[in-house]
Amino acid sequence: xxxxxxxxxxxxxxxxxxxxxxxxxxxxxxxxxxxxxxxxxxxxxxxxxxxxxxxxxxxxxxxxxxxxxxxxxxxxxxxxxxxxxxxxxxxxxxxxxxxxxxxxxxxxxxxxxxxxxxxxxxxxxxxxxxxxxxxxxxxxxxxxxxxxxxxxxxxxxxxxxxxxxxxxxxxxxxxxxxxxxxxxxxxxxxxxxxxxxxxxxxxxxxxxxxxxxxx
Amino acid sequence: xxxxxxxxxxxxxxxxxxxxxxxxxxxxxxxxxxxxxxxxxxxxxxxxxxxxxxxxxxxxxxxxxxxxxxxxxxxxxxxxxxxxxxxxxxxxxxxxxxxxxxxxxxxxxxxxxxxxxxxxxxxxxxxxxxxxxxxxxxxxxxxxxxxxxxxxxxxxxxxxxxxxxxxxxxxxxxxxxxxxxxxxxxxxxxxxxxxxxxxxxxxxxxxxxxxxxxx
DNA sequence: CGTTGCGGTTAATGAGCGTTAACAGATCCT
DNA sequence: AGGATCTGTTAACGCTCATTAACCGCAACG
Numbered sequence: 001x002x003x004x005x006x007x008x009x010x011x012x013x014x015x016x017x018x019x020x021x022x023x024x025x026x027x028x029x030x031x032x033x034x035x036x037x038x039x040x041x042x043x044x045x046x047x048x049x050x051x052x053x054x055x056x057x058x059x060x061x062x063x064x065x066x067x068x069x070x071x072x073x074x075x076x077x078x079x080x081x082x083x084x085x086x087x088x089x090x091x092x093x094x095x096x097x098x099x100x101x102x103x104x105x106x107x108x109x110x111x112x113x114x115x116x117x118x119x120x121x122x123x124x125x126x127x128x129x130x131x132x133x134x135x136x137x138x139x140x141x142x143x144x145x146x147x148x149x150x151x152x153x154x155x156x157x158x159x160x161x162x163x164x165x166x167x168x169x170x171x172x173x174x175x176x177x178x179x180x181x182x183x184x185x186x187x188x189x190x191x192x193x194x195x196x197x198x199x200x201x202x203x204x205x206x207x208x209x210x211x212x213x214x215x
Numbered sequence: 216x217x218x219x220x221x222x223x224x225x226x227x228x229x230x231x232x233x234x235x236x237x238x239x240x241x242x243x244x245x246x247x248x249x250x251x252x253x254x255x256x257x258x259x260x261x262x263x264x265x266x267x268x269x270x271x272x273x274x275x276x277x278x279x280x281x282x283x284x285x286x287x288x289x290x291x292x293x294x295x296x297x298x299x300x301x302x303x304x305x306x307x308x309x310x311x312x313x314x315x316x317x318x319x320x321x322x323x324x325x326x327x328x329x330x331x332x333x334x335x336x337x338x339x340x341x342x343x344x345x346x347x348x349x350x351x352x353x354x355x356x357x358x359x360x361x362x363x364x365x366x367x368x369x370x371x372x373x374x375x376x377x378x379x380x381x382x383x384x385x386x387x388x389x390x391x392x393x394x395x396x397x398x399x400x401x402x403x404x405x406x407x408x409x410x411x412x413x414x415x416x417x418x419x420x421x422x423x424x425x426x427x428x429x430x
Numbered sequence: 431c432g433t434t435g436c437g438g439t440t441a442a443t444g445a446g447c448g449t450t451a452a453c454a455g456a457t458c459c460t
Numbered sequence: 461a462g463g464a465t466c467t468g469t470t471a472a473c474g475c476t477c478a479t480t481a482a483c484c485g486c487a488a489c490g
Binding site for chain 2 (some may be wrong): 026041125128157163164167168170193203209
């Protein structure tokens with residue numbers, strides 16, 4: 001199954017990064033291209049060219065163009081959910097309150113938004129291009145992730161209705177996922193500063209969930 | 216130019232809505248379909264069928280599929296900017312402070328987000344499908360709208376850097392534009408309640424712009 | 431009453447593109 | 461050595477789909 005028995009290669013020292021396999025190269029480039037020009041806007045030849053092979057050579061690694069998108073979307077959705085669960089478990093193991101759990105969820109999501117911008121774009125832009133089965137799986141993972149947040153938000157803000165909490169969580173996702181819309185990396189004041197800004201905005205939005213009505 | 220000289224038709228009483236012209240029907244249905252399945256995911260035959268004519272009949276009204284998308288995106292961008300300018304002018308004419316101006320901008324944007332969900336989706340999903348000239352125009356309108364917000368935000372929060380303000384404005388747009396991602400109209404607690412919730416979240420986020428650093 | 435033009439129709443065209451076929455050079459295992 | 465497998469290649473196929481061509485009814489109008 002794994003064509004690379006060890007990392008025995010022209011590797012100079014010890015590659016702490018285990019040398020990206022061809023599949024991973026393809027997925028990374030495909031994600032970048034899909035995010036730039038849309039799933040239908042990029043042809044298989046371009047994806048191939050981006051990794052140095054051309055056109056139909058991709059079919060040695062993937063069943064088709066759809067399969068690449070599916071793997072990307074299932075992957076990011078799964079990692080988001082896994083990260084969220086780990087963070088909640090870790091915070092609860094440390095006897096932290098709901099506020100700390102929520103803070104950790106926010107931090108984790110910010111990491112994804114800043115480090116996997118292409119996937120963040122794809123994951124709600126191209127969901128409709130998936131085959132029914134894959135789409136259902138991605139939606140299921142997304143829904144579980146949302147519900148994880150909803151539970152934490154409601155634990156923190158006891159009074160809020162479930163629908164309001166869910167809408168607020170979606171809104172905060174929209175807020176945190178906004179960084180891809182900032183032209184490339186141009187206007188961003190640096191990764192850490194951006195993360196800090198997003199963190200404050202997200203906490204501010206959620207803090208307003210309970211409180212005096214506006215207007 | 217206008218084929219309907221008056222609204223003399225089997226109109227029962229006085230149609231305060233001026234009877235949608237064919238072009239408008241097409242644009243509305245195209246917007247809905249594009250938002251549902253993506254620009255490339257819907258064919259001209261489907262758009263035609265949605266308004267009762269079939270296929271190439273659309274070319275009597277539009278130069279091509281691209282032209283429909285362009286008109287939709289330029290339209291929504293222009294209306295957003297116009298609305299924003301009007302609201303600022305109105306608020307300033309009433310001698311309102313920056314806080315009131317910002318509140319009016321938020322209210323106006325919420326109206327668009329809730330009433331033109333399809334266009335809100337399209338306007339940052341399918342920008343890349345436009346011809347260069349149209350894309351530049353839409354981007355210009357969007358940029359002016361953003362800068363309008365940035366000015367108001369900076370007037371209200373004197374200390375914040377321009378880049379931070381811009382990032383925060385983008386983030387608030389992401390927050391306000393999140394409603395389309397709530398499955399159709401299902402989990403929404405009613406239009407007014409949703410608007411109120413979004414208003415509170417947006418104000419909360421922006422209020423956090425200046426204040427104690429998180430963590 | 432012609433005729434002009436608007437708003438349709440169906441059939442044909444042609445490009446783009448995902449996918450498959452057929453073939454070939456390594457590398458590895460025995 | 462010699463097949464088997466993995467990973468490429470180029471050429472061909474076939475389908476989808478936007479766009480154009482050619483044709484037509486019909487309302488307005490002089």
